[in-house]
Amino acid sequence: MLRHAIAPKAARKPMPVTGPVTGPVTGPVVSPGPGAVFVRVLRAVLVGAVLAGCSAAPAEGLELKVAGAFGARPTVDFPEGRPAPGLQVDELTTGKGARLEPDDVAVVQYTAHVWDGGRNRLVDSSFTRGAPAAFPVGGLLPGLDRALEGRTVGSRVIAAVPPGDGFGPNPPRGVSPSDELFYVVDILGAHHKGASVEGRAGTLAGVRVSGGARPALRVPAGAPPARFASTVVERGSGPRARPGRLVVAQYAGAVWGSRRVFDTTWTSGLPKAFKLGDGGLIRAWEQALTGVPAGSRVLMVVPPAYGYGAPGFPAYGIKGDDTLVFVVDVLAVY
Known part of the structure; x- marks a missing residue:
């Protein structure tokens, strides 16, 4: 789910992550993806054919x-x-970085057009969102x-995705089932x-977080503190999280x-991506x-006013008067 523990306001409900994310996939954050439009949780399939093309030059056999x-x-x-049939x-x-594997979260910049041989209109783009998107590899359109x-x-x-490798009979608004x-x-x-983050152990208001790769x-026991508190248990050296930037994180709450x-991304799913300040x-x-x-581990104690407020979060058994505790590993900032 997307909006959950970190989800914004108490009114927000958890929702499945469907693609590029701009918030945690199942966590207390919300993440935009290749747009609500272009990512849908579908089973991945085998690798496809080749579309000739090269940057700033016409593609061989095509004038794309x-x-x-x-x-x-x-x-x-x-x-x-229109394009040739098939994916x-x-x-x-060709980059020299890590190779994408199923269940990875890929952070991307992207554009998506409907290729109809007419207007070939732009229907989605991370550039219009102001930050990169997060794509859950293995949970996208089959062709993607x-x-x-x-x-x-x-x-x-670049990929030309035919309808059979796209959204199928129930595409999002602005796209038809027959669109390439x-x-x-x-x-x-x-x-x-x-x-x-390979963080050290730490404490805050009596709460302890273990060190190592998967913090516990x-x-x-006893009553929680009345005030919000947070501390950086392990401080990284990467780019700083700022409003408008995409943050990739793991967390437990x-x-x-x-x-x-009630939730931990280390066992329940993928890293989450979310945009601060939205x-x-x-x-x-x-x-x-x-x-x-980036590279930091943060521990926080969250009274209701800083969490989900009076409505709580019933889907996770969180009541309106519950104080929460989170540990968050900030993996990257884009």
């Missing part, structure tokens, strides 16, 4: 041109007519999964399932009163994470 630097908004010059994929730039699995960070990939899609995807980063929370861990996080996360550099 994709221009622009890696990581910058591309321009696409479509040839006349077509090409790699215009086939295009990206096995690619390396630093690569620019064309993606340009720049792979900025890859974050593996289970990734973490130990909440004391517990309820103070019951000392019950209203998709609870107040505590916005305050505790802003200014924190």
Whole structure:
């Protein structure tokens, strides 16, 4: 789910992550993805055919041109007519970074067009969102999964995705079941399932967090403190989390009163990605994470006013008067 423990306001409900994320996939954050439009949880399939094409030059056998630097908004010059049948994929730039595997979270810049031989209109783009997107590899459109699995960070990939490898009979608004899609995807980063900060142990208001790769929370008995508190247990040296930037994180959350861990990304799913300052996080996360550099581990104690407020979060057994505890590993900031 997307909006959950860190989810923004108490009114927000957990929702499945469907693609590029701009918030945790199941955690207390909200993440935008290749747009609500272009990512859908579907089973991945095998790798597909090749679409001839090269950056700033016509593709062999086609007159398709994709221009622009890696990581910058591309321009696409479509040839006349519709694309050839079948999934077509090409790699215009080959990166030297980590290779994308199923269950990775890929951080990307991308554009998506409907390739209809007419207007070939732009229907989605991370560039209009103000931050990169997070794609859950293995949980995208079948054609997009086939295009990206096995690619390396630093690569620019283009893919013409036919309807059979797209959304199927129930596409999102603005796309019809018969539309062919064309993606340009720049792979900025890859974050593996289970990734973490090798942080040290720490304490805050009686709460203890263990060190190592997968931190464990130990909440004391007794009444919780009345005030919000946070501390950076391990401080990294990467870019700082700021409003408008995409943050990739792992986290665990517990309820103070019951000392019950209600969610942890280390065992329940993938790293989560979310954008600071867009209203998709609870107040505590916005305050505790802003200014924190990538590579850090943050511990926080969250009274109701800084969490989900009076409505609580029933889906996770969180009542309106529950104080929460979170440990968050800030894996990367884009």
